[in-house]
Amino acid sequence: MAAVPGLALTVTIAATGFVLREIPGVSVFSPMILAIVIGIAFHNLVGTPAVAKAGVVFSLRRVLRLAIILLGLQLTAAQIAEVGATGIAIIALTLVSTFIFTVRLGRMLGVERKLAELIAAGTSICGASAVIATNTVTRAPDEDVAYAVACVTVFGSIAMFAYPLLPGLLGLDAHAYGLWAGASIHEIAQVVAAAFQDGQQAGEFGTVAKLSRVMLLAPVVLSLGLMATRRAKRNGNSQMTAKAPVPWFVLGFIAMVAFNSAVTIPSEAKSMIVMATTFMLSIALAAMGLETDIAKLRAKGFRPLLLGLAAFLFIATFSLVMIKLVG
Template sequence: MPAQAAPGLRQRALDVLPGLTLTIAIAAAAFVLRQMPGVAVFSPMILAILIGIAFHNLVGTPAGAKAGVVFSLRRVLRLAIILLGLQLTAAQIVEVGAAGIAIIVATLVATFAFTVRLGRAMGVEPKLAELIAAGTSICGASAVIATNTVTRAPDEDVAYAVACVTVFGSIAMFAYPMLPALLGLDAHAYGLWAGASIHEIAQVVAASFQGGQAAGEFGTVAKLSRVMLLAPVVLSLGFLATRRAAKLGHDHAAAKAPVPWFVLGFIALVGINSVVSIPAEAKSVIVMATTFMLSVALAAMGLETDIRKLKAKGLRPLLLGLAAFIFIAGFSLTLIKLVG
């Protein structure tokens, strides 16, 4: 049996190789491009999807690359999300404190619910609204592509949602550092606000450290605690998708499909990272590898994105992303002021 299976595995590997090579090359280009002046404020993930979109729409994705692009979008993505667990520990969550965690959780839940409901009222497609809600309320592009494992929206919806969280997260990254004195926020409060409301981890780091070392460190920990909530959100969405499938009369197998088992791997690695001390050098390599794999996945997403289909969606999803951005900033700030 193994001898018979080997040729099939080799053939699948050969089928995957062209597309995987292409997505890896785009991710590498994103890392190189990020070294240029003025570009470093954007994460390699964002640059990767932009390069992928440009390549697909200007050059065209070769038909022979399809299998590897799909592999990058599924297998590589899931492995990267599992490895995200090694960036979090239970001790980091304790550092934020009960009040900080309560603010982060309340902000996430309120923002997600607000965005989905407003999207429904505005006539935005439900799956796209869920992706914008996840990207805004949790952790930007990573949350968008993780959520899509259960939402199963078209690739154009994913690209649109990533664009939304990139635009408004970038605005927050530049605007927040000008506001602490005006809003009467000390380093701790400012760091918590940045960590609880700005979209991407890289954007939080850039914005929070503008408020000083203490604000930067606390903002980063607050943001990582928020990333931890990616697991329960995706699991909950998978459960809701299962219920919806059952109500619509879909078969049992279809109803079970959305369960994101890779999230359990994410949770397991958080547990391991909480009890096992990983050397700083090894951890930095893991963080870099995780970011690279996420960039590979987003490069694949770009290679599957047709700009004409994005234009057809109009401005309503973008306005929804703006409303979600304003809501999460205002809601989290209000809670921080109330709690003191």
Template sequence: MSGLALTATIAALAFALRHLPGFTAFSPMILAIVIGMAFHNLVGTPVSAKAGVAFSMRKVLRFAIILLGLQLTAAQVAEVGVGGVALIAATLVSTFAFTLWLGRLIGVERPLAELIAAGTSICGASAVIATNTVTRAPDEDVAYAVACVTVFGSIAMFGYPLLQAGLGLDAHAYGLWTGASIHEIAQVVAAAFQGGQQAGEFGTVAKLTRVMMLAPMVITLGLAARARTTGSGQQAGGAPMPWFVLGFVAMVALNSVVTIPPEAKAAIVTLTTFLLTMALAAMGLETDFRKLRAKGIRPLFLGLGAFLFIATFSLMAVKLLG
């Protein structure tokens, strides 16, 4: 079986598993990386599949990120308001900076710390794999980062609805808090709609606004990687520029001026998720548990620290915004 067919098969299996009791709370991307890791470590990824797996991790991933832009419009960003956008941006930047600082403090390698920072501050697994196009960390780092954002995002998904009443958050404030701080889009939707229809819709829009910030974040990391490479005396071209992210921005612009029929949009969303799921399956197929265990528990503590920071910082900001 070719690598492309293998990743597509795993992605299809992940989609199917979501319909079974006990699996509905997990995104297919998360299920795919787990299946991929199990297959690689129990059966072994065939040598003949390596090229197709690499294609899924690179070309398929980048095309999926471009398509992700069709899930957001400028009008949706406007609904969040200047204050809401500023709050989301401040939360993102502060969380990213805090995570890198904490990573240095507890001795987590910068590439892995960057992936955990991106996944926590922006949009979970999608941000992890997009950021890795410039960070270029080992696949084990990607798997560890995805595991972190999955675990703590899931905790937030179940825990936030229990806190809404005690924190005195109305539907608008609760939606903004979920959208500004929970990791995955699916996790935001699940948690936000527990606060009612208005909270769910606003939380989703806030989260998609946060997803849009993936583009400038990845480009900034690419420029920083180039600067570090040049400063170390290596060739300036050593760190790639994520030009595909500009495609993401172009799709946001297109979606803002062209009305896509609901049926077509639903199909695009499903296709985008499926392609991202294939990319995560490929990551799993390249992940060696022995190397993952060698990372130790420090990155898990980093993920926990990042989660607690983004939850607390965004909540305080929502309270201040009123």
């Protein structure tokens, strides 16, 4: 029951996004993009009520993960195989390079290590989910977690708006654009919103590429946990190694892909599933907007913000160069 007020708010914002999309000129934007814009505006101009907090968190976590699971019903094993060894290699190399770049640049800029690691994880893996998961081993202060979440949400949102304008300019076909979006945009929902702007094929491939990247969350967090334990031993502290979280929603996504590959779902039912999935993703993005406090980006000064921007530009550029090099 505690989640009802916040869930009602995110549902209302998502529904508003669908309604606004019917206005001429606004239809070029997906309801997901409109939902996050409305959410950010509401939170920073009006303020998200405290009573809505539980529902916003529920929308951002549970609803988003359920929507990701249902996305599996739009894909088949044959489509996932299209990512291939080369695509996976690009995704993995981009992730590792971005994480190392961000942490090292953070040290050069004087950003506190824990905050730099959170921004690195959120940028290189999967946004807010990676920030929260990484903090199970980083154990940063709450304000650092809030800053990192706000940071990756803002820059991921910028990517979500900017990327759909670039495929033609950069000479990217649907396959290359989807891989670029999946390998470099921060949040899963942001990838979906940006990739599908270039068509169904780009959207589906971008989703698969992003989920392939999300699957690397557990080993990254486990590695950070091992490094944190070593640092603790060197400092004479006895700390328990935190367990890396299992991305269960990715396992659910895989299960749905397997089901969709084995069973033919009627077109009418699939159309309803697609609509429901888009609406749930819009709910999650509305919640993301309601969690984005622009004031928090200013509270810690300019350097962490600069780090987040540099990480965003690095992952976008590095992954694009890799894709261009392999053709």
